[in-house]
Amino acid sequence: MRERTGLHRVVHTMGTVFSFTVRAEPTPRLCRALDEAEALLHHVDAVFSPFRADSAVSRVRRGDAVPEEWEPELREVLGLCADAHRRTDGWFSSWHSGVFDPSGLVKGWAVERAALVLREAGAEHLCLNGGGDVQLHGGPWRVGIAHPLLPGACAAVVESTEGPLGVATSGPAERGCHIVDPHTGAPAAPALASLTVTGPSLAEADMLATAAYCRGAEARDWLSGLPGVTAFAVTPDGETWATRGPARAGRPRPMPSAPAG
Numbered sequence: 001m002r003e004r005t006g007l008h009r010v011v012h013t014m015g016t017v018f019s020f021t022v023r024a025e026p027t028p029r030l031c032r033a034l035d036e037a038e039a040l041l042h043h044v045d046a047v048f049s050p051f052r053a054d055s056a057v058s059r060v061r062r063g064d065a066v067p068e069e070w071e072p073e074l075r076e077v078l079g080l081c082a083d084a085h086r087r088t089d090g091w092f093s094s095w096h097s098g099v100f101d102p103s104g105l106v107k108g109w110a111v112e113r114a115a116l117v118l119r120e121a122g123a124e125h126l127c128l129n130g131g132g133d134v135q136l137h138g139g140p141w142r143v144g145i146a147h148p149l150l151p152g153a154c155a156a157v158v159e160s161t162e163g164p165l166g167v168a169t170s171g172p173a174e175r176g177c178h179i180v181d182p183h184t185g186a187p188a189a190p191a192l193a194s195l196t197v198t199g200p201s202l203a204e205a206d207m208l209a210t211a212a213y214c215r216g217a218e219a220r221d222w223l224s225g226l227p228g229v230t231a232f233a234v235t236p237d238g239e240t241w242a243t244r245g246p247a248r249a250g251r252p253r254p255m256p257s258a259p260a261g
Contacts, residue, residue, distance in 0.1 A: 007031070011038050014045045014107060016131030022118060023125035023138070033121030037114035044110040047073060050101045060100050077102050077109065084207045092211035093182035108168060108206030111135045115164075135202040137163040145169060145252060148193040148234050155240065156232050156252040158198055166202030170195050170213040171234075181214050191216030193236050196252060199229035 007022040007030060018041055024030055047070050049055045056066045056074050066074055081094035081102050094102040111130045115137060118126055125138030134143050139161040147155035148171055158167050170179060171194035179188045197209040208229060212219040223231040224243045231243045232252035242252060 007034055009034055009038065011041055013041050014049065014110070014131075015051070016107075018111070018114075018131070019127075019129045020114075020118075021127040021129075022123045024123055027122075029121050030118070030123060033118050033123070037117045040114050040117060041110055044073075044106065044113075048077065048102060048106045048110075050103060057100055057102065077106060080109065080203070081105055084211070088208075088211040090182060091214045092207050096180045096182045097185035104210040105203060105207050107131065108133060108135075108166065108201075108203035111202050112166075130202075133168040133202060133206055134166070136160045136165045136167070139163055141165075143167050145194075145196050145232065149236075149238055155194070155234050156196070156242075158196075158252045164200045165198060166200065166205040167196065167198050168202060168206040168209045169197075170206075170209040179210060179213055188214045189216050190236060192219065193234045193238075195219060195231065195233045197223065197229055197231050198252065205229065 006024065007020065007026050009020045011018040011020070020034060020037065022030065022034070046052065047056045050057050052058060056070050059066050060074075078094070084092040084105060085094070092104060094100060094105070107130050111128050111133070112135055115126060115128050115135050119137060123137070126136070127141055128135045132146070136143070141160045141163075143158040143160070144154040145156045145158065145167075146169070147153040158165075171192060180186070181188045192213060195209055195213045197205040197212065199205045199208070208223070208226070212223050212231065215222055219233065220231070220241055220243065223229065230252065233241050235241075
């Protein structure tokens with residue numbers, strides 16, 4: 001039987017790099033869907049970039065009107081952010097220091113939408129990586145979690161045989177101290193070097209990783225009480241910990257080279 005060649009694409013948008021890997025024959029339908037998924041990511045950047053003066057985010061900040069065709073997406077994201085704020089007791093917020101910025105949710109939301117485009121075109125086994133946060137369908141897949149203190153090393157590996165599975169990591173290792181404590185408006189206290197959350201939805205995992213990172217020392221207990229997710233963390237002194245979530249949620253397996261917690 002002829003080996004499947006698959007489809008691969010790299011997209012630069014939203015200030016980061018997205019990669020698509022689809023294990024399937026490159027049919028015309030799937031190739032068109034890949035083009036649509038790429039266009040969707042660029043569209044989300046145009047609507048939700050906090051750095052573009054004409055985006056919906058910048059317009060909301062200025063109190064300007066948003067184009068009518070963008071309103072449904074903006075309402076959806078605002079609703080998701082409001083729900084996340086409620087569920088995390090304010091540790092996730094799309095507003096901080098009086099500035100609107102839903103970036104902590106939008107990237108995962110966009111990746112999930114792009115994955116749906118490919119799924120509807122028949123892709124059963126796919127991996128979408130958005131700046132290190134990953135949405136998986138099908139399998140098997142193995143995702144390495146970068147060690148925040150040992151450049152080039154993996155702290156843990158997440159294995160997925162079926163999906164869907166989202167894997168999201170928060171911390172200052174890649175972009176410096178960019179996560180803001182919504183209660184103070186100041187950078188989050190560096191209680192963790194990195195925090196990875198896994199679960200069926202990347203948007204959910206991304207949001208929870210951001211909120212839990214802001215919680216710092218309280219993150220482990222809080223995440224342990226949430227159904228359907230698992231978490232893995234590296235502390236600033238190189239120790240690690242993990243929650244006891246369900247195996248189907250992609251429980252991370254620490255690498256032998258990573259200091260054990």
